[in-house]
Amino acid sequence: MNTKQMIKENNRLQDAMKPNNLSYYQDMVVYIRSSSVQEQKGEELLLEIAQHLLDAQAKGKSAEEVFGSDPESYCKELVEQLPKMKGLSSLQFHLMIPWVALTWFFFVQALVGFITMWAGGPVERMTQVRISTLILIAGGSYVLIHALLRWMKNDAFKPEEDKRKVNARNIGIYVAITVLILVGGVWLGRLLPVLTIAPWISLVIFLIGIAGTKLLFSSK
Structure with a gap:
């Protein structure tokens, strides 16, 4: 099985x-x-x-x-x-979240680009992708999901009334991390170049991302 x-x-x-x-x-x-x-x-x-x-x-x-x-x-x-994830499995676990986040980013990028072209809008703006944005999405998604997994694990066996309580300390940590990521993204945005990616190229990247997700991360 x-x-x-x-x-x-x-x-x-x-x-x-x-x-x-x-x-x-x-x-x-x-x-x-x-x-x-x-x-x-x-x-x-x-x-x-x-x-x-x-x-x-x-x-x-x-x-x-x-x-x-x-x-x-x-x-x-x-x-x-139980045996822990090692080698490639561990790498897959850490790589999967940013990979999936970036894959769906390019889907949205392609979709918005094609809609803008169909509506006769300024396509040029829709083809500009900052490298800092890609780093922000990859890093932000990784931190967010791993923070969520840790929170779920820590709260797994708490009484229901405790699960409903807001943990101010944890929220403060997550907010601080989010702010640092956003500030880092703005800072990198001033240093890193902007890529020009046509909607059809974004679509190709999305399809490659989907294929890679099935090939690299699907459970067998």
Whole structure:
């Protein structure tokens, strides 16, 4: 069973869980999937946990009775035993976010350019792409997604009332990082040149990006 099939099977098993068991299990899913373990091994573990939980549920047991009252420690111990992403897999993990962000940027660039051409507007403005903008999109998307993953992992096993609370410290950190990225983008914009990219070239770059996404990052 490949990774996509395991995720599909995982979703099917979750449909059979009682609400309290489902909530407990979904926190485990968030924690394990946001950890730096090999995706295949992580999904195999989640399937084993889900099947074990359903077997226990059929006998009238709850998730807490099966896995304990401290699921975070339980998951942490399991994750430490799983192989971490190494070599190319680790590189793929870090490269995927900026790659996808830039791919869809060029799709928007192409779409707006073609619409502007069709409407008879100033196409020249739509063909100008700052290198600093590309750096900003790549870096900003990377920081944002990794910050989100860390936040999800840290909040996975918190009580529902705590999850709803706004963490001022974390928000302050994210805002500060965002401001630094924006300031850096403006500063780089004064130093780096502007590229002229026609809409059809942006479309070609987008298609190459989509092909590369399937080739380099799709789960097998």
